[in-house]
Amino acid sequence: MVSLVLLLRQRGQLTAEALARELEVSTRTVLRDIEALSSSGVPVYAERGRHGGFALLPGFRTELTGLNHDEALALLTAGTSRALGLGPALASAMRKVADALPEKHRTTASDAAQRFLVEPETDLLSRRPVTEDVPETTMIEVRRAVLAGHKLRLHYAATGQAPQWRTVDPIGLVTVRDRIYLLATRAGEDRTYRLSRVLDAEDLPEPAERPSQVDLDGAWRERCARFLSSDHIAVLVRVHPARREELLSAAVAVRAEEPDAAGWSRLAVTFQDLRHAVWALWQLGLGAEALSPPSLREALRERAAAFAGRYEEPATRG
Template identity: 40%
Template sequence: MRSDRLLATLLLLQAHGRLPAPEIARRLEVSTRTVARDVEALSAAGVPVYAERGRLGGVVLMPGFRTDVSGLTDAEMRALLALGDDRAGALGRDLASAARKLLAAVPEARRPDIVRARRTVLVEQRGWRRTGEDPDDAVLAALERAVAADERARVRYRDEGWSTVDPYGLVSKAGTWYLVAARRGEPRLFRVDRVREVGATGVPARRPDDRDLAQAWAALRDRLDEAPDAVVVRVRLPDDRRAMLERVVAAQLVGPPEPDDEAGVVRLPFRAPGAAVGILLGFGAGVEVLDPPEVRALMATRAAEVVDLYG
């Protein structure tokens, strides 16, 4: 549409100030005659743009001219400025940078009220008592590239070695980044701060279904939310057994394992107390349940029953 092309021309001139007509034509994939007509239309609409002849000539926008070409309302600009946080990792910094560039396109008269959002509204992405680490920027950027390219990726998750995953996308929840991806044909959540390395494959992603990111995330989130008997069990175990434990109990968890403030302790969100006891008893004295008290007591009861049975 011509209106879109006029807007694109104006954006190019606001970014560069002066451009040769052939360069504008090349970028917009039109003829130089079309560019000349568009410049005339912009000038007739009151935009101070004109053509200069000669070797150094071109299409020129009067220095200092700015118009609000973003189409954003004041409320939308305030929301972007509040959400953009330079401390929120690479993507947060990109959002903050984009918001500042949009603000530069806003007329001077509108800016004071919008900028006030930086002083009066703060969006804190992290939850209370957060114990996880921030994701590595290089890891997050590599995952973002794989998602954008819709490619299969290889990830080294915690101490489990390398795994091949087919990404649905990335989700930020309460300041924690998750990769939603299929592993061995089953959609799963991977905490990005637990991913140590990412390897590109160049192979298209092959997910087990045609759900998009929002649908896959909703299913995984609902599975966590709809487990009324779910219980978080704190267990102590040697570091060299942690990876094996997490692999064995994975099918009975409603969320990813979490590190605890206490060294050598991990928090496991089981579907139900019985599921926790049934699987943890198999580790014998190699795993100690610390709490909750009801699970610890149930472990003792079941262990006593086994002793009575086998003597």
């Protein structure tokens, strides 16, 4: 009902159908809540007719003081985030923040926020980002265990393994480019789980064994360094500016970058293994050149030779 009032305050007159779509409820629920608001003294009234709807009389504002324009803009821009499955809650919170802003900030910050678009569905090359969906029920159970400090039971499908149940002590959640990771410990050992691979989750009543305070940023950096130092291949590659972003999106990590001749860049990158490196560099065609290791250059040479051999003779008809 609070969200309903805030929507009417910010957008003026709205139909029951429009309110239902915005709040993700049924029209019947909207009508019921409007009747409850009227009964409690909130001045909401109905405008009859083809272009009618519901509206509020002026009033009912508790201003949020102490925010400057840039702070208000940052909050409103953050409303585009979908992190950790809190998108609907964040959108509701942003409506409350916008409604509570002082008059001098509310209009300018709202107008300015329309000039920023964070993480659109496609980039300039018309590539849709690779997003990993996590079922809402799983996200709720994981988030509850993390915040409550409970043990968490996961049905997890690790790469190349059959799904298994395991009980962990959750530490925190990290989002990276629309991927969500759970940092946890299991039998005292550090573990990192990709939530898109969690098939089911259960928040257990038993307290988790974990410190009361955690440096999540430091823990994430440490695990990233450990991950990159094991079973990965380091590659030195020259890349054309037009193919640089493709290389970066395919690599596990970028260790260093410096300019090279003819406007190209020279990058030290990391791939999961030789097969991953061959696949990534092959996609870039003549827009990139692997300089090292020799095993990668040889693998690419063999693939190119086989490819050339396939097209050396005219196509056979059969």
